[in-house]
Amino acid sequence: MRRFIQALIRFRRFIVFGWVASLVLAGFFASHIQSRFQFRDFYDYPGNPAIPVLQSYHRDFGDPAGNVVVLLESDDAFQPDRLQYVDALTKALEPVPIFRRIRSLTTVRPSRAVGDDVVTGLLLPHLPVSASEARAAKDIAVADRLLVRRIVSADGRATAVLAEMKTPSEFSSIDEQRDAIRAVQGQLALTPPPTGVQAIVTGAPVVEVQTTDDLMNDQQRLMPIVFAVLIALLVLTFRSFLGAALPLAAVVTSVLWTMAIFALLNRPLDMIGSIIPTSLIVYGVVDPIFVLSRYLDKMQRGESKEDAIVASVSELAVPCLFTSLTTAVGFAAFIPTPIATVRFYGVTVAIGVVLAWVTTVTVLPLLLALLPAPLPASAGRAWSSRTAPLFARLWPWLRSRQVAVFVTAGAVLLAGLWAASTRQVVNDYVRGVPPGPVRDTITLLEAQFTGVIRTVVYLEGDPGSMRRPEVLKAIETIDDFAESQPLVTTSTSVVDLLKEVNRAFHGGSPAGAVLPKSTALVEQYLSLVDPEDLGDFVTSDESRAQIAILSRDRGSKPVRSMQAAIERVARAATAGTNVQMYLTGQGVTGYREMDRIAVDMLFGFVVAFAAIAALVAVVFRSWRAALVSIVPNLVPTAGCFLVLVALRTEVRVDNAIMFCIAVGALFNTTIQFIARARALAAERPTSPVDERMASALATVGPPSLLTAVVLSLGFGVLCFSKFPGLQTLGLMCAVTMLLGFLADAAITPLLTWRFLGARRSLQTEPAAVDGDVLALPEET
């Protein structure tokens, strides 16, 4: 390492060109990263067994709630001028190539009875000119189970124009969805609604596009805050702007390199990926701080600039590599997961952490060597000088209160255990969206029309199966059961269609709204229905059918419980019908996978925790050291769950990332303290134990506190995110990092003293962990 640094300094003027070129190239690639929030990113991955059924379903029936919806609210949607507007908007949107079809009051074709005649065809063959004509149309519409909550609200005050995309919105790109929304908004701008009508654009594509935009805005807002916080901390620490600029230059380089790799992996920045830059910057800045501090120490001791650079980097390269590797291993624990968004997060941050080490041992010494004037010799010492004695005095205080410390730690662990037992994995689709107009419109859509959570009972059998009486009866049973569920806004199937046609052929009597008894009549009715309308429910050969259940979003737990109940009823209803039943749809597959991601993160945390503990055992050649390292790191984990309880939040995808982040931060201080204590025991076997423990605390405490402050404030910036989940994550990170430090400062010394430090001395100092020292004032 020493020779490498010397060579780096010697050829610094050439290397700097390579560095700048790499920045330009990395910046170019990184600029091509796209932000994207799509629900399907959580579940559309190779090998997901649910995808073939979902794709088959989409091929047959499209996306039942994938419309751009124009909600037109007024005191009466059936006033002639309002219907005229609906017609004008419908006709204006019909030619837009991105849409497959536009459904509205002026395009629907309900079957109804008028006297003895059966009336089919358009609800409004011509626009009503009189109030009585409009009222007649309203009476038909609000009585039709296929129109209420889909096209018209139950009270007839609001109506919806549904613009269905050619590519089902669930599988279309964000750009396609954005184009579709723009087309609708453009048309609304060209033809504003009449007085008394409020037009609102909403629907699932609006949620995804708005969330994507919010993600980008979040990045643009949070990054400057993260940098501002770090600059402030670094300036306070080093009392120099250059002291802030140098570590940041190193870390920005690593972040740019990492983002370039991320871009080459062709991944968009999604909800989880949006944490990557913050994670990398906050984690990446720690090592350069240590190296810079060591460099300043050397300079103060009177070493030459080149010697100080070579010595500080070569001394800290291996310890920093070790802590970086433990962090990388923690994130790499997510690589085996099949879910791309989590896997890429794990891979990217693991690579980024290693690259941060690379820039610490290359870019930082390069810049130190290039700078014409050294930093003030006193810079960086103020922090450790002031805090080291405090840490030294902490030891006797702790020793005299060890029972209280252990009881407190035990209480926190027990409380955390209790908190963990009360938390469940519950994800949201709508409530994951930042509060604001989009969320409000979705709430409005859920209240008056359909929800955006799609649960589908997809039936498959031989051609003609779906007209068999027992199959239709099963569909009716499932449909009725679904409609009885409190979360369900609409449940529609071919049975509803048949009931409406049958009612029309029975003079419009409500008693006629029943399933026809004979297969022949079913076939005859079905042949009367326009293929476009029939195709929403059953395929041409009647081999496949769907029951489209749309529901409000109250989180994955209640939705999944509802889905489980529907699945149970559907299984029982279809038993013996020779028809295969699948529960599919975005709400089924998406929520299942989101919950699984959260569980995977918790599991990954446990695996990484165990792996790092094992690594500690190997490095220290002591299983006791591994056991000692576990306890103080369980305390912040317990704290995580307590924060969740305090915020009345369940474990979700966006806050479970906390466990990924925590893996990288935990253990470092523990490892450094144990290493330092054992090193002192080896160096000064005759000195009193109390003195050695105080010295270890004074050495490890200041940099650990600085690291904890950097990490907690850095990640705490996420509290300023627009996303509720990320706000929680920010708070959890801040609390965990500080709690982790407190646990290490209080528990680790006592455990080390009781189980490691006082009774054993290390035969060989583990060079790998001795080095993360900001300053040793009492020894110099």
Place this chain on the structure above:
Amino acid sequence: MSERRRFIARVMVVGLLATIVRSPSEAQAAGSAEEIVRRLLASDPFGFNDATIDAHLVVVDRTGSKRSLAFRAISRRYAPPESETLLRFSAPPDMAGAGFLQIEHRDADDDRYLFLPELGRSRRIAGSLRSSAFMGTDFAFADLDRRDLREGIDTLLPDVSVAQYACHVVQVVPTRSDSPYSRIVVYVRPDNGVPLKMEMFDRAQVLAKTFDARELRRVDGVWYIVSSRMTNHPLQHTTELVIDQVASTQAASDDLFSVRNLEKP
């Protein structure tokens, strides 16, 4: 005869032959758009005027699923060009016996009655059906009643070839408000007035459907399209219409086209 004279004679003969060959086409091309459409309406390519046909339909959806229907249709031109048609389904088995009666009117909406054997009686089907599909196929009622052709505004477009046959091309803009189409472009064979192709554009001027004649057969002096396909572009659906048998029925009785007869399975 010198070589030069022989050459001039050959050129003159070829020129004369060319004139003779081109003459009929040019004479037909000189006909107005209205005349071409009138000839089209006078022809009975689907056997829906004065014929009895046995036919079957195959509907294929975008996933490749198929559904078949078979029927016999008896028609009579009772007040040319208006006609009445009785259609009785024979397949699939569940549709057997179902009947449909349509009586076209010049100045009023057509009468349509549907008989479903399971219900035991017929019902008059009212409402704006013209944009609706006929018995779940890709043929709309508007395609069958030909009102848009009868009442539209016609414009002659340059001739083109369809399947190697020169065709007159007429654009018809429907005048009825209940038409599902903004315009129909018809490609008509000059010699027999049979449409080889029709393109229907929806109200948004987007190509909605294409009708392609695939096989023509002359029976009793009338050209029938015995195999054709209607493609519904937005739905990615097609309907094949195959006329299995066709016979001229000049003398069908009036009683045949009554509701009472419709209700006889």
